[in-house]
Amino acid sequence: MAVAAQVVWPEAILVGSETENLVGRCLTGDADAFRELYRNHRPHVARLVQRILGPDSEVEDVIQEAFIQIHRSLPSFQGSSLLSTWIHRVAVNVALQHIRRRKRQRAGPVTMVAEPPEPSSGDPAPEEDVLWRDRMRKLYAALDTLSPKKRAVFVLHEIEGMSAEDIAKTMHAPLITVRTRLFYARKALYALLAADPSFHELVGGGGG
Amino acid sequence: MSAHAPELRRLFAFLDGRLPPRDQLETRVHLEACPACRAQLDVLRRTRGALRELGERMPVVPPQNPNAEAKLMQEVARRGAPGTRVQWWWLPVTAGATLLLALLVLPRLRGASAGGEPVTETVAPGPEAPAAEGDRVATVVALRGQVEDGVSAEALHPGKAGDDLPGSAVIRTGGDGEARLALAAGGEIALGPATTLVLPPDAQGVLRLDGGTIDVHVTPRKEGERPFGVETAVARIEAIGTRFRVVHAAGATSVDVSEGKVRFVSLPSDEEQLVAAGKAARVDGSGRVAEIPAGSTLVAVAEAPAEAPEAALTPEPPAPAPEPPGEAVEPGEVEVPIQVTRARGTIDGARVRARVSRQRGAFQSCYADYMMRVAPQPVRVNAKFIVLDDGSVGSIDVNLTVEDPTLAQCVERVFRAIEFPRPQGGPARVFYPIDLSP
Ligand SMILES: [Zn+2]
Numbered sequence: 235m236a237v238a239a240q241v242v243w244p245e246a247i248l249v250g251s252e253t254e255n256l257v258g259r260c261l262t263g264d265a266d267a268f269r270e271l272y273r274n275h276r277p278h279v280a281r282l283v284q285r286i287l288g289p290d291s292e293v294e295d296v297i298q299e300a301f302i303q304i305h306r307s308l309p310s311f312q313g314s315s316l317l318s319t320w321i322h323r324v325a326v327n328v329a330l331q332h333i334r335r336r337k338r339q340r341a342g343p344v345t346m347v348a349e350p351p352e353p354s355s356g357d358p359a360p361e362e363d364v365l366w367r368d369r370m371r372k373l374y375a376a377l378d379t380l381s382p383k384k385r386a387v388f389v390l391h392e393i394e395g396m397s398a399e400d401i402a403k404t405m406h407a408p409l410i411t412v413r414t415r416l417f418y419a420r421k422a423l424y425a426l427l428a429a430d431p432s433f434h435e436l437v438g439g440g441g442g
Numbered sequence: 443m444s445a446h447a448p449e450l451r452r453l454f455a456f457l458d459g460r461l462p463p464r465d466q467l468e469t470r471v472h473l474e475a476c477p478a479c480r481a482q483l484d485v486l487r488r489t490r491g492a493l494r495e496l497g498e499r500m501p502v503v504p505p506q507n508p509n510a511e512a513k514l515m516q517e518v519a520r521r522g523a524p525g526t527r528v529q530w531w532w533l534p535v536t537a538g539a540t541l542l543l544a545l546l547v548l549p550r551l552r553g554a555s556a557g558g559e560p561v562t563e564t565v566a567p568g569p570e571a572p573a574a575e576g577d578r579v580a581t582v583v584a585l586r587g588q589v590e591d592g593v594s595a596e597a598l599h600p601g602k603a604g605d606d607l608p609g610s611a612v613i614r615t616g617g618d619g620e621a622r623l624a625l626a627a628g629g630e631i632a633l634g635p636a637t638t639l640v641l642p643p644d645a646q647g648v649l650r651l652d653g654g655t656i657d658v659h660v661t662p663r664k665e666g667e668r669p670f671g672v673e674t675a676v677a678r679i680e681a682i683g684t685r686f687r688v689v690h691a692a693g694a695t696s697v698d699v700s701e702g703k704v705r706f707v708s709l710p711s712d713e714e715q716l717v718a719a720g721k722a723a724r725v726d727g728s729g730r731v732a733e734i735p736a737g738s739t740l741v742a743v744a745e746a747p748a749e750a751p752e753a754a755l756t757p758e759p760p761a762p763a764p765e766p767p768g769e770a771v772e773p774g775e776v777e778v779p780i781q782v783t784r785a786r787g788t789i790d791g792a793r794v795r796a797r798v799s800r801q802r803g804a805f806q807s808c809y810a811d812y813m814m815r816v817a818p819q820p821v822r823v824n825a826k827f828i829v830l831d832d833g834s835v836g837s838i839d840v841n842l843t844v845e846d847p848t849l850a851q852c853v854e855r856v857f858r859a860i861e862f863p864r865p866q867g868g869p870a871r872v873f874y875p876i877d878l879s880p
Binding site (some may be wrong): 240263264265268269272273278284285294297298301302304305306307309311320321327331358366369370372379383385394395406408409410411415417418420421424427428433437 | 451454485486489490492493494496497499500501505507510511513515517518519521522542573599642643647648650673674709710711714762842843844845848853
């Protein structure tokens with residue numbers, strides 16, 4: 235084993251496209267550059283994080299955490315994928331990590347309990363909204379029974395409407411793996427939802 | 443045959459409009475005649491509709507806390523420029539206590555894993571097969587008995603030696619057939635009887651074994667290349683430079699490794715296991731990975747039912763058991779530590795180095811695992827941590843030149859397990875870069 239004492243920092247910062255410039259500027263510690271990156275990408279990152287987590291009081295914190303992780307990992311962005319794809323990948327990973335942490339903190343498996351809808355604080359929500367919020371909560375309780383990776387694939391495909399190809403790129407996984415995960419996730423989730431009375435009217439009895 | 447259980451895989455593919463035109467039509471005809479499948483499809487369609495509607499009702503973008511941006515920028519400023527922050531953040535604090543050490547770790551994956559000679563034997567490629575060109579993914583080197591190949595399952599014709607198979611091509615052997623393929627990406631696959639193998643879209647992709655037996659010999663992957671991968675309905679196997687057999691029959695997949703090691707992933711449960719030479723493992727629709735006696739896949743071959751060529755789609759695996767709750771060990775975790783400890787102490791650099799060097803083997807196995815999963819490419823680890831008064835590691839920040847949370851976590855675990863010399867004058871800060879290369 236050779237022990238080398240020198241430290242070689244990655245120095246190759248390409249100056250080319252606007253994206254590379256932005257990344258390059260971020261890497262030199264340019265705060266304005268990172269602010270620009272944040273403003274450009276926050277809406278989509280927020281959307282992905284929120285859809286993966288569902289009704290979770292920590293959505294905002296996780297978005298924040300995602301951008302800290304993005305900042306931290308920028309040196310590893312190699313330009314082999316689009317910057318946005320890479321950013322979304324980091325965001326999805328941070329969201330999944332949050333879910334794993336949350337799962338570990340909760341004791342035992344999550345069961346689907348028909349909770350009464352939260353009493354609305356402040357302005358009274360229309361009855362229909364309450365109904366949808368209740369469904370939303372149940373959907374995410376059901377999603378908690380999936381592994382984080384399957385949950386992500388399911389949410390991105392079924393709720394966000396991404397194609398399996400785009401999910402594969404975002405999650406850096408083979409397409410076939412994404413398809414397989416999607417299949418198992420759908421199989422489990424559809425069965426759960428079809429069995430739930432509050433979805434039953436949606437699933438079993440026409441539209442709305 | 444009485445009422446059958448609807449085949450979900452096909453119904454989902456139909457719902458997504460992903461079936462080849464002929465299958466789409468066939469399914470449509472079947473649905474006309476089969477109330478069970480029709481009812482099932484109806485439920486799937488309504489559930490999908492309900493999910494879409496839920497998605498549309500979610501706020502497009504969660505409202506932003508007005509302070510979020512300012513807080514983020516503050517946090518980022520505190521951390522400094524990504525990748526270069528060490529230069530100003532670490533050095534000035536306690537110049538004497540800051541260590542700049544590097545440990546060059548040179549694992550020999552093949553030698554280490556197989557415990558013998560590195561694989562020097564190379565597979566003779568197809569007669570006129572140079573390095574990967576065009577979209578050729580494999581070449582049929584030899585065959586015996588009934589063998590068909592073609593660009594898709596709908597376009598099979600009798601195969602012959604020398605057939606070049608493009609991306610997504612299908613090769614299928616009959617009950618008495620056998621075939622040998624040379625892979626453009628390096629390596630060879632022997633198909634046993636009654637086997638259907640779907641090639642990946644490109645030479646670096648994952649193969650799909652729909653049923654039957656394959657014996658795989660993968661030549662070591664070059665830097666930056668993906669590991670060799672094969673997937674069945676219930677498992678994925680990844681390898682870089684090994685020999686192993688995969689059998690998929692009756693909804694279960696077994697792998698039997700004769701050289702090196704492979705990563706065996708259960709798709710229903712996401713459970714993962716490294717299977718080393720001389721070992722074998724099996725996963726079925728329940729998702730649980732079980733070790734089985736080595737060589738037992740030989741029996742499975744004999745028992746493997748010849749799959750009817752008409753079964754175009756992957757057979758429905760048995761219902762997977764519910765996933766294990768909790769998922770105790772889930773790889774892919776990165777902690778994002780926020781440094782709070784005020785580190786003022788000093789620490790004996792030579793002793794730190796000695797303690798870390800002792801863990802060379804542990805770092806090697808983290809890296810060996812990374813090479814298996816991703817690619818045998820060099821990785822720089824920049825680990826920064828604080829050694830607390832008792833010699834344990836406080837906060838730690840492991841930064842890699844590649845994005846791989848699993849490797850970062852593995853490295854972090856190794857550092858955390860080290861008992862360091864006690865620092866003097868309070869917690870001490872250590873910066874420890876490690877170069878990992880194949
Ligand atoms: Zn039917």
